[in-house]
């Protein structure tokens with residue numbers, strides 16, 4: 001029985017393609033809506049702050065998951081952070097080889113819980129490094145999504 | 158029955174039911190869970206475990222939704238589990254939470270149920286297509302409405318129930334929903350049988366106003382052991398019985414006119430609650446009503462009416478809020494809305510509020526000491542039942 005299920009023997013048995021016939025319309029949520037509006041309209045990063053433990057969340061949360069109270073205070077975060085870790089993508093989602101390797105990093109910001117996972121650009125000959133100081137580069141035309149940030153680049157570029 | 162702790166419901170919370178919530182599922186969970194904690198007089202740090210119920214991932218469009226929702230439900234840094242039996246999930250969430258506390262493992266458990274159906278396009282019915290058999294049923298373009306229609310017609314034919322009688326469920330529940338502050342805009346109202354009968358036929362004999370709508374919402378309850386309950390409240394509401402049962406998901410191999418699995422789930426809960434005559438000992442029932450006929454169908458499965466007798470009780474007014482056996486005094490799914498898992502937990506919350514005399518304008522006329530909440534779902538073959546009492 002097992003041999004018929006090997007991918008190269010599939011032509012010997014009847015199979016067909018199918019999918020779950022749905023697509024989705026997502027909302028950003030109350031905290032997300034405000035975060036992305038600020039990013040789009042004013043080009044700034046905002047975090048929400050827990051009134052009880054003082055943690056500032058980026059991406060912002062409507063509530064503190066630890067204290068379980070609403071985070072009503074919002075603070076602006078300087079768009080300059082530190083590379084916590086990074087990786088270099090050589091293949092895309094469908095295993096296709098990328099024309100240029102893409103550097104993706106987790107960027108943290110002083111005094112903030114969380115951070116942003118985003119691309120790194122303009123990393124130069126020495127390449128990316130953990131601990132590297134990076135700054136946000138915005139797209140001139142923004143739509144209110146994570147792609148409004150073009151990438152982060154080393155400070156001083 | 159071997160369990161260590163007697164379990165009480167200490168608090169409940171419910172968000173507004175909405176057609177298209179801007180809030181994320183996590184944000185809805187937080188709102189409901191925060192309300193439940195406030196009503197119990199406890200904090201998240203007092204919760205030793207958290208359970209979550211939410212129906213298909215395809216609705217929210219987030220794969221592994223239980224994990225995604227965890228921090229909004231307070232599942233952060235504590236034992237957390239998701240349970241899922243489709244439409245039966247909301248009531249099952251309380252059974253799941255009951256286990257946590259009854260086992261003696263935990264003294265407190267926060268139970269949260271969430272559903273955000275509106276992201277699913279073109280309609281959640283499209284996701285339901287994929288619950289059926291890939292090569293016998295799906296090629297026909299099947300959705301849930303079909304199966305409901307087949308079951309409803311079978312039930313109507315066996316007992317000779319006119320469509321007008323089934324319409325009375327819509328009339329009753331939509332009217333009850335007028336008093337529910339969480340009811341979804343546009344659902345409740347004063348309707349006549351004619352209004353229901355004149356609504357668009359979706360899949361005969363199912364008319365639009367016999368179907369509960371797509372909804373976003375969350376609900377939560379706090380379960381505690383007897384030890385905590387006695388310290389925290391003078392009005393404990395006990396989980397007296399729990400029951401659940403599954404039949405074959407091959408729905409063609411059973412008679413659709415009667416939900417045997419609901420009966421077995423009910424018998425299990427009644428045995429635990431030491432109920433021998435449910436018609437006398439159950440004082441109100443939040444019966445699962447995603448479709449108008451299901452309330453009647455389920456009343457029979459719950460042994461609250463003989464087979465074919467539920468329509469007569471409805472016609473006589475027995476199931477009205479001022480009747481002998483109020484059914485869906487909340488307004489139910491037909492009158493408040495149907496955010497799948499959250500709708501089931503809303504029913505448990507309603508029984509809790511009714512037993513504490515805190516249901517406000519929805520409070521039933523007769524004194525009530527014991528009530529039942531029931532849900533149904535999975536592949537139309539699961540029954541879940543919780544009996545609460547004071």
Ligand SMILES: [Zn+2]
Nearest residue numbers: 050053064067
């Ligand atoms: Zn906090």
